[in-house]
Amino acid sequence: MSEKKIMLVCAAGMSTSLLVSKMKKIALEKKIDADIFAEAASKAEEKSAEEKPDIMLLGPQVRYLLKKFEDKFNFPVEVINMRDYGTMNGENVLKKAIEIIDNKDI
Template sequence: MEKKHIYLFCSAGMSTSLLVSKMRAQAEKYEVPVIIEAFPETLAGEKGPAADVVLLGPQIAYML
């Protein structure tokens, strides 16, 4: 099965990096084939289209 890409975008990165760490641990535990990465919101336009799932931090939701 092909790995899915889950990208998280936020402005600060501190809480997002913690969430990424926990998501990766659960994906590994349950053998879910995913690649989970966090990026600053400035890269959303560049990286977002390549993702299967995009999660946004609440502080950047206004960008929608």
């Protein structure tokens, strides 16, 4: 299984940083090869051009960017479940991201 690049985007890149660290911890425990990182919405286009993520996950506070980013990128763009985001449930967010990545070619 190849490395999965998961990009989280929020207003300033700060609130997703905690979620990123929780997701990385789960990935390590479950031996999932994943590169997980966060970026501010204002730099999302630039960062995704550099990193070429497999999926972009938007924090609920920037869900208004969903349509714009879906039209712009050729990889899945999803809004993080509000409950998982609010409780910083890294396991659920990681699981959902991997499901989407693994099913995008079907």
